[in-house]
Amino acid sequence: MGKKAKSKLKVIFLGGVGEIGKNMTALEYGDDIILIDCGMTFPDPEINPGVDYIVPDYSYLLDNKEKVKAIFLTHGHEDHIGALPTFLKDIPVPIYGSKISIAFVDNKLRKNNQDEADGRVVDDGDVIEVGAFKVEFIAVTHSIAGAFALAIETPYGMIFYTGDFKIDHTPVDGRHTDLTRIAELGKKGVLLMMQDSTNVERAGYTMSESQVGKSLDNIFNDNRNNRIVIATFASNIHRVQQIINVAIKYGRRVAFSGRSMESMVEIAKKIRAMSYPEDSIIPLDKINEIPYDRLCIISTGTQGEHDSALTRMAFNDHRKVVIGDNDTVILSASPIPGNERSIYKVINNLAKQGAKVIYESLYEVHASGHACREELKLMLALVKPKYFIPVHGEYRHLKKHIELAVEMGIPKQRTLIPELGFCIDVSKKGLLQETPVKWGSTMVVDGLETDYEQVLDRRKIAAEGLVIALVKLDSAHQDSPVEIITKGTTLDEKLLDELKESLEYKASGGDFYGMYREDAEKVIRKTLTRIFYSRIKRCPLIVPIIVE
Ligand SMILES: [Zn+2]
Ligand SMILES: [Zn+2]
Structure with a gap:
């Protein structure tokens, strides 16, 4: 019996790189995909008005739904669990996490009136085998209880994922970052390490x-x-x-x-x-x-x-x-x-x-949950990975983090700055970029996924106002075939007249007869937009209503 050819091991970044928030990383080998975290991000109300939260676009996982086997949670912060209510509706798979992470997930689902998840509680040191992957949960300290780093055994070697962490030697609950175990793994050999970059710009150690x-x-x-x-x-x-x-x-x-x-x-x-x-x-x-x-x-x-x-x-x-x-x-x-x-x-x-x-700026009333430079260095020194990819940070953090790893002796060609959608083939030969997968943001409003067009409309209304153009094509309204109604914007008489006249001219000239409604609406929008832009350099949202 011939030995089956080895599949590729892929690391796919769907969220949490080049940004802080909505963490989601997939590992794929053959017919198995496991997911590390499933987070959301809160929108900037000025950029995304009215949006409750944003989850990663996980079309790639929907297209490979049969392969997705489980989700492994590093901890229970929103940027790591917040997309679960949306995700589980599409892809219901078992979720592994600490007692408190699973309890937080259950609470979220309950609040959304959703069924309980298939949550499986794991403890420090537990090992879970799913398909081609063997995942070990390693205790780390963070600004939430029950946080883990993950050591994932794959057919190509060990992947070490720090999750959000700090090295707090005097943690409140006495549960320390398990440096002993991490050093052991380093000694055995780690193929790839992915580390939290949040505080890479801060020197020294994080306060306990x-x-x-x-x-x-x-x-x-x-x-x-x-x-x-x-x-x-x-x-x-x-x-x-x-x-x-x-x-x-x-x-x-x-x-x-x-x-x-x-x-x-x-x-x-x-x-x-x-x-x-x-x-x-x-x-x-x-x-x-x-x-x-x-x-x-x-x-x-x-x-x-x-x-x-x-x-x-x-x-x-x-x-x-x-x-x-x-x-x-x-x-x-x-x-x-x-x-x-x-x-x-x-x-x-x-x-x-x-x-x-x-x-905080006056007293020590807050301690960050994320490792500063000396802690990041210590972790790199213990793990001694062959390859290194920084995660959980904006581009500047990721870049600084690579510089730090290079300072620590990791050759630059063995590192990579990940971007959303990146699909990296990881093997002893190196980090190879495959064709990127579809990535993006899905806006959620009142628990429902929302079309991005709608968000753009809201933004336009907020910034420029709303103009309704009522065009009456029936003979009963021949004297006043066009009405312009505005909300959130004031127009001077002259402009108002110009807008009206431009449409009246088209309406009375019979331009709209025989046209499909959508085409007629397009003409109205285009005509008004042109006038608005040339007169006041503004583009309010224009809503044409045609009455026949
Ligand atoms: Zn966190
Ligand atoms: Zn986080």
Whole structure:
């Protein structure tokens, strides 16, 4: 019996490279595809108005649906699990992840009224074999509990995928990045390493999460007479746990504000990833029964999200919390690039209400979840991969990361800057670029995938306004065959007349008779667009309505 020829091993980047967000990487060998993460990204409201979130275009996986065997989750952040509600509707496959990641996924699906996923909980060190791949889950520290790096055995050798990580030697839950195991794998030989690039521009080491606890302790000590409100990411349960611990130490009760905060804490408590005495928590409804200096409110809204608990407090629009001179408000997070303007608006308004506001640039109230340069170097030194591809970063991060790897002795020709859609054939011979696969962004509005045209229309309306051209072709309206209705834009009389006349001329001249409706609409759009552009250099969205 002849030995079957080896298939190619392909690494396919569908999201998370050249961008921060919507992480999704596929590994393919023969008839097997496994997926690492299935994330979403939040849109810039100015570029994609009205869009709730964006998921990767995974047409390639839909075309190869039979091959897709499983999804492996590195951790439970939205940029790694957020596309699952959409994805699982199309391709329902088993999902492997830590207890908390799977619990977060279940919670997401429940909120979407979707069936429970085929979630399979794995522990540190577990090995799962799926088709041609053998995946080992290796503990790493990050800004969420239960994060993994993945060591994936393939027919060509080991692929090591760090996932989002930092090397925190004093993690809050005592679960360390498993450097021993990583060193062992390095010694055995790693073919390809893919590493988190988020903080490659930052020198040194990331601060330990426990340091945040110490800083908070100092702030609680200095603000004994005030009520304390702390905003943080709900998914960072170690941060929330530390805040509760400090609050209890200073004799305060804790109330949660914000739906995601309540649900994340409930999940974490249920799976025993958090613990606190039940009577240390009070419902938000009861905060007025407790003196100011005996209370700590933990809320959502660190990014200035317009609907969040903290933003509502800042704009005096919160039903239960009124901010005043007796409040110390702490923002325990750093701004995600792009959110600065909204965050400073919130900070300014909290200060206007009389609160003392403490944020990261002044105190150590936040620690990043991502490795800085020295940690990235350590990981590279332990893994000693033959080939290296940086991931989880914008182009500038990826490029800097390659420079770092080259500094560490990896020859440049054994590295590659990945781009969306890249399909890389990985073997001992090298990293070969195959024809790229289809890639892109799918916009989701109210749980439904939305045509990009619609988003462009929204953008146009927001920027330039809306113009409705009503053209009446029936004989009853011969005196006024054209009406122009505008929304969100004002036109001067002269322009309005010119627009009307141009269409009246066509309508009365019989231009539209015998034309297909779509063609007539096209003519109307074209005529008006030309006039708008030549007169005021603007292009409002034009909606032609033809009445016959
Ligand atoms: Zn993460
Ligand atoms: Zn991430």
